[in-house]
Amino acid sequence: xxxxxxxxxxxxxxxxxxxxxxxxxxxxxxxxxxxxxxxxxxxxxxxxxxxxxxxxxxxxxxxxxxxxxxxxxxxxxxxxxxxxxxxxxxxxxxxxxxxxxxxxxxxxxxxxxxxxxxxxxxxxxxxxxxxxxxxxxxxxxxxxxxxxxxxxxxxxxxxxxxxxxxxxxxxxxxxxxxxxxxxxxxxxxxxxxxxxxxxxxxxxxxxxxxxxxxxxxxxxxxxxxxxxxxxxxxxxxxxxxxxxxxxxxxxxxxxxxxxxxxxxxxxxxxxxxxxxxxxxxxxxxxxxxxxxxxxxxxxxxxxxxxxxxxxxxxxxxxxxxxxxxxxxxxxxxxxxxxxxxxxxxxxxxxxxxxxxxxxxxxxxxxxxxxxxxxxxxxxxxxxxxxxxxxxxxxxxxxxxxxxxxxxxxxxxxxxxxxxxxxxxxxxxxxxxxxxxxxxxxxxxxxxxxxxxxxxxxxxxxxxxxxxxxxxxxxxxxxxxxxxxxxxxxxxxxxxxxxxxxxxxxxxxxxxxxxxx
Numbered sequence: 378x379x380x381x382x383x384x385x386x387x388x389x390x391x392x393x394x395x396x397x398x399x400x401x402x403x404x405x406x407x408x409x410x411x412x413x414x415x416x417x418x419x420x421x422x423x424x425x426x427x428x429x430x431x432x433x434x435x436x437x438x439x440x441x442x443x444x445x446x447x448x449x450x451x452x453x454x455x456x457x458x459x460x461x462x463x464x465x466x467x468x469x470x471x472x473x474x475x476x477x478x479x480x481x482x483x484x485x486x487x488x489x490x491x492x493x494x495x496x497x498x499x500x501x502x503x504x505x506x507x508x509x510x511x512x513x514x515x516x517x518x519x520x521x522x523x524x525x526x527x528x529x530x531x532x533x534x535x536x537x538x539x540x541x542x543x544x545x546x547x548x549x550x551x552x553x554x555x556x557x558x559x560x561x562x563x564x565x566x567x568x569x570x571x572x573x574x575x576x577x578x579x580x581x582x583x584x585x586x587x588x589x590x591x592x593x594x595x596x597x598x599x600x601x602x603x604x605x606x607x608x609x610x611x612x613x614x615x616x617x618x619x620x621x622x623x624x625x626x627x628x629x630x631x632x633x634x635x636x637x638x639x640x641x642x643x644x645x646x647x648x649x650x651x652x653x654x655x656x657x658x659x660x661x662x663x664x665x666x667x668x669x670x671x672x673x674x675x676x677x678x679x680x681x682x683x684x685x686x687x688x689x690x691x692x693x694x695x696x697x698x699x700x701x702x703x704x705x706x707x708x709x710x711x712x713x714x715x716x717x718x719x720x721x722x723x724x725x726x727x728x729x730x731x732x733x734x735x736x737x738x739x740x741x742x743x744x745x746x747x748x749x750x751x752x753x754x755x756x757x758x759x760x761x762x763x764x765x766x767x768x769x770x771x772x773x774x775x776x777x778x779x780x781x782x783x784x785x786x787x788x789x790x791x792x793x794x795x796x797x798x799x800x801x802x803x804x805x806x807x808x809x810x811x812x813x814x815x816x817x818x819x820x821x822x823x824x825x826x827x828x829x830x831x832x833x834x835x836x837x838x839x840x841x842x843x844x845x846x847x848x849x850x851x852x853x854x855x856x857x858x859x860x861x862x863x864x865x866x867x868x869x870x871x872x873x874x875x876x877x878x879x880x881x882x883x884x885x886x887x888x889x890x891x892x893x
Contacts, residue, residue, distance in 0.1 A: 386422040399591060447470050541586070575602060579618065802819070
């Protein structure tokens with residue numbers, strides 16, 4: 378069963394939004410998702426729409442909306458036990474954090490995304506897209522090895538789900554790897570990777586499958602070709618592989634717009650117009666996340682070198698190298714294994730807290746158990762507050778177990794817990810003490826208020842339809858109350874005395890004849 382099979386509302390609209398984003402039509406997808414959010418009450422549909430909307434906001438480059446989109450998606454996903462949703466959300470949040478320059482937070486999201494996506498038991502096409510977006514985030518952060526591993530995982534899952542291979546070709550990942558090599562002085566290595574990228578495109582063109590490539594992939598292929606030409610390789614022209622033609626694709630993606638602008642700079646260099654290239658660089662504003670902060674400086678260096686201004690070219694080249702080095706230094710400070718170790722520590726601490734909570738809770742009814750009850754009353758008494766406790770014992774419970782078995786007895790205990798909770802006052806405390814015995818605590822109350830609470834509990838129990846649950850075995854309740862008074866040397870003695878008094882009152886109530 379895939380993820381969308383578990384969504385109960387507006388699946389067609391959510392599927393349409395996915396298709397629009399895959400076609401780089403994120404603005405249209407955003408409008409569809411806003412309509413879903415305005416009309417659905419299904420928590421799964423809402424969570425899916427908010428995660429998709431975050432993806433659209435990222436694709437459109439609406440940086441001012443990143444924080445709000447992440448917060449709303451996180452709130453919707455938090456309480457849903459769906460690893461795919463958590464994984465995809467963290468992958469997208471990593472992209473946003475990278476754009477905002479929060480590398481520590483970015484890497485934390487990367488680790489969480491990989492763990493969540495890796496734990497999906499029944500991966501489907503949506504899980505494949507989650508791995509795709511995680512690969513993109515790794516790539517933008519220059520974790521190229523992790524990026525290649527994640528995109529291969531996406532490709533394999535995609536093939537199993539019927540997604541064509543070329544959908545997850547992801548040339549942008551290898552493109553960023555190539556320009557990173559060039560920024561660090563390895564232009565030959567950059568050219569080797571860019572030629573491999575071109576070889577993949579040629580293979581898809583020969584097989585007649587280029588039409589299945591995503592528009593954003595076509596833009597990346599175009600920039601790879603233009604960048605090769607800027608470094609001296611032959612410029613393709615008049616064919617389907619011509620960089621100018623490929624760069625025209627990409628829809629409304631902010632990253633595709635960046636590559637179009639920088640691609641025009643590369644083509645001006647390749648066509649012998651280096652001064653025009655420098656002028657274009659002075660006018661463009663591109664995100665540092667698309668191809669790295671060093672890319673404009675490196676292109677300026679190449680253009681100035683072609684124009685014969687070698688001193689200025691050297692200066693621009695040193696700037697590019699320095700920007701790339703700064704990035705590497707920052708990444709070293711938040712090295713991914715160190716973040717993973719921190720998350721392990723946090724997860725361990727949360728797990729310990731969960732077991733502590735379970736140790737204070739009755740697993741059958743979900744009510745506080747005896748241990749938690751004693752802590753609660755001790756704290757109230759220690760504060761000197763007035764408090765009344767009541768002991769509730771089920772009448773006829775032994776007959777339920779004898780005639781219907783312990784499973785039916787458990788159902789009775791669960792229903793009784795619900796009945797009592799329903800009629801208690803705000804701020805009152807209910808616990809299961811053991812067996813068929815329950816305790817209610819009325820802080821700030823006296824015996825008059827306790828008598829009214831006892832009446833409400835008895836009335837609610839009489840009104841409950843026990844016959845449909847356990848035919849022929851009526852259930853009632855006997856209740857005794859006592860006030861806790863600090864007469865002993867400590868709170869524990871006061872509590873013990875009050876329990877004894879309440880228990881005696883309960884037994885007295887049980888011995889009284891009942892109206893039939």
